Amino acid sequence: MIRLIIIVPFLLALVFFAASNQEATQMWLLAYGWSCSIGVLALLVAVVSFLLGAFSVWIVELGQRRRARRAEARVRELEAALAVHEAPRPMPPQAAPTVPGSIPTTPPPL
Structure with a gap:
């Protein structure tokens, strides 16, 4: 819930910024130049940052999932042994x- 309290105002501010900055601006990177609005550039940077963050979390989570599967297999093995x-x-x-002195008797046949 606290994430939403932080993320929603940030996203609203980003959308308002993109909507209010519609005029094209000349941009360049090394020898390559292009023209786009600053708002669109801000949205693109936000999307790329989100995707890179999601990918890095996914990579880290793979190791945790592997450890969890090994631990669950070990638990099953120990439970079977128990x-x-x-x-x-x-x-x-x-x-x-x-x-002493009694005669052993055999049970009657069934």
Whole structure:
């Protein structure tokens, strides 16, 4: 929200500046010269700056995404290892307590 509070007035000022400066001005860069309005030039500079900033953020974000994917894969691997470790183990058969002098009986067939 705070970004909008900062960006919207800046964009409005830029648009008003471009609208109020419509007369063509001769410009040159080294041996190349052209004629355009200062407002259009300001809008072009703003667009190019925005695109360069977006591209640089995208490049930086690629590394963060790669680290996040590796971390998620590691979490899945550790959770699988934990699930195997905590799996219920079969109980060993327990011998029935025998009373001295009793005859062991076998269970009836099913």
